[in-house]
Amino acid sequence: MGQALRGEDLTVFGDGSQTRSFCYIDDQVEGIYRLLMSDYTDPINIGNPDETTIKEFAEEIVKLTGTNQKIIYQPLPQDDPTQRQTDITRAKEILGWEPQTKRSEGLKKAYDYFKSLSKEELQKKEHGDFSGLKGK
Secondary structure, eight states: OOHHHHHHHHHEETTTTEEOOOOHHHHHHHHHHHHHHHSSSSOOOOOOEEEEEEHHHHHHHHHHHHHHOEEEOOOOOTTTOOOOOOHHHHIIIIOOOOOOOOHHHHHHHHHHHHHHSOOOHTGGGGGGGOOTTTOO
């Protein structure tokens, strides 16, 4: 997001076919809170099972921001998983929890946040400068 708003091309590691499941922070916090307040002591996945490819996610960012950035593909880091999809069956059954925020809605909220930052804040490393990272 930061790259798009700074006018930089978007960095995707690998060919973009690897998948991820993004969970909006408010949903994540609610799930963790419910787990902490429960008596359950075994592991439970708290996340969003809605899976998307990294390429599709980058394309969503370009569309949302209305920018014309290209997607630049870098080598996939050696230990980067090709798939991440959260199984929240236990969270639903034990905690009565599942994420409420759709990815598109969470992405829009994130976009509004990043758009509100000053140019100086948007330049900070934690907002997405990947120039120092190279695939192995």
